[in-house]
Amino acid sequence: MVVRRPGGRSARVRAAVHQAVTELVAERGYGKFTVADVAARAGVADTSVYRRWGDLEELTADVVITWLTRTSPVPDTGTLDGDLRTYAANVVREADGPAGPAVLRLVIALAAAGETGARAREQFLAERSRQLRTMLDRARARGEEAPEVADVVDQILAPVYVRSLFGMGPLTGELADDLVDRMLGTPGRGPS
Amino acid sequence: MVVRRPGGRSARVRAAVHQAVTELVAERGYGKFTVADVAARAGVADTSVYRRWGDLEELTADVVITWLTRTSPVPDTGTLDGDLRTYAANVVREADGPAGPAVLRLVIALAAAGETGARAREQFLAERSRQLRTMLDRARARGEEAPEVADVVDQILAPVYVRSLFGMGPLTGELADDLVDRMLGTPGRGPS
Structure with missing residues (x-):
């Protein structure tokens, strides 16, 4: 007898649908497939997808957020320095991995897809900002001086x-540390 | 009688071919058209394209470089501070313009196109690095302390x-100045 945890089927459907989206994005690019294509590939009914995610944009945002949250969770090491180094190392490792550039290109495709993609992009950015803000607020609550979310985006994520995206390697742990060193050397931005 | 400057026809062919590449990239995406498609749209013979550019990758690199050099020329104002502020303002203005995101997406598509795009991407990055290095070397020759090309990429271009690319505005002149302030506040990287 196979014991299944509650929600097992639901989790399997979700994984199959996410996998289908990832594959279709890689094969055709965002904007070149429908909910019906996703459902067919995942082996589920169209209505299951609509009921759970509403539409393709919501689904795509869910795929991106899930990937990022799993691969680059926002750390909680007890110090801002530790959190930022762990976070930066994760960002570098994932951007250098097989799925990283594909996910980045997906976000870019959403941003370029006009109104249809705008909501998914907003949702993704808002959720990611919220996760980073939590980490920075924890640091402030401990009495540490912390940068803004925009600083983390500009100085760690962007480089x-x-x-x-441009294929300008190498993406190494050393780069991650250098970026954090530089950011922490200039708290609050600009010449001090 | 129409007076044409020497090279007039050649310049017109170049402009028509560049225009055709830009349109085809926007319509189909990189990797979804051939030299023959470009030639047909530009109204020139395939052989003219091959003779002048060699192949599609060389041609694409030429299009990107030409666009960047025209829209964000490397400035020579007499001071590093002035050069960087002019350069950053140009980068922001062009990234915010109608063609900017399309050109960025083209470079990304080249980076993602495996070996076929790698050469074009290398050529683009090498040329752009060369232009930036010239600007920074001029500053050093005047006795100014100057950052490395990688610093300019990480701290001005990347943000x-x-x-x-992610549609996280706003892209303003104030942003350009903030980025330069932050970079010049930390010469040589890291805490000082």
Whole structure:
């Protein structure tokens, strides 16, 4: 007898649908497939997808957020320095991995897809900002001086993402540490 | 009688071919058209394209470089501060313009196109690095302390490009100045 945890079927459907989206994005690009294509590939009914996600944009945002939250969870090491180094190392590792550039290109495709993609993109950015803000607020609550979310985006995410997207390696742990060193050397921005 | 400057026809062919590439990239995406498609749209013979550019990758690199050099020329104002502010303002303005995101997406498509795009991407990055290095070397020759090309990429280009690509505005002149302030506040990287 196979014991299944509650929600097992639901989790399997979700995984199959996410996998289908990822494959279709890689094969055709965003905007070139429908909910029906996703459902067919995942082996589920169209109505299951609509009921759970509403539409393709919501589904795509869910795929991106899930991937990022799993591969680059926002750390809680007890110090801002530790959190930022762990976070930066994760960002670098994932951007350098097989799925990283594909996910970045997906977000870019959403941003370029006009209104249809705008909501998914907003949702993704808002959720990611919320996760980072939690980490920075924890640091402030401990009495540490912390940068803004925009600083983390500009000084850690942006250099890593641009190197990944433009194929300007190497993406190494050393790069992650250098970026954090530079950011922490200039808290609050600008010359101090 | 129409007076034509020497090279007039050649310049017109080049402009028509560049225009055709830009349109085909926008319509189909990189990797979805051939030299023959470009030639047909530009109204020139295939052989003219091959003779002048060699192949589609060389041609695409030429299109990207030409666009960047025209829209964001490397400035020579007499001071590093002035050069960087002019350069950053140009980068922001172009990334915010109608063609900017399309050109960025083209470079990304080249980076993702495996070996076929790798040469074009290398050529583009090498040329752009060369232009930036010239600007920074001029500053050093005047006795100014100057950052490395990688610093300019990480601290000015990357934040602007990521904001443009992910649709995280606003891209303003104030952003350009903030990025330069932050970079010049930390010469040589890291805590000082």
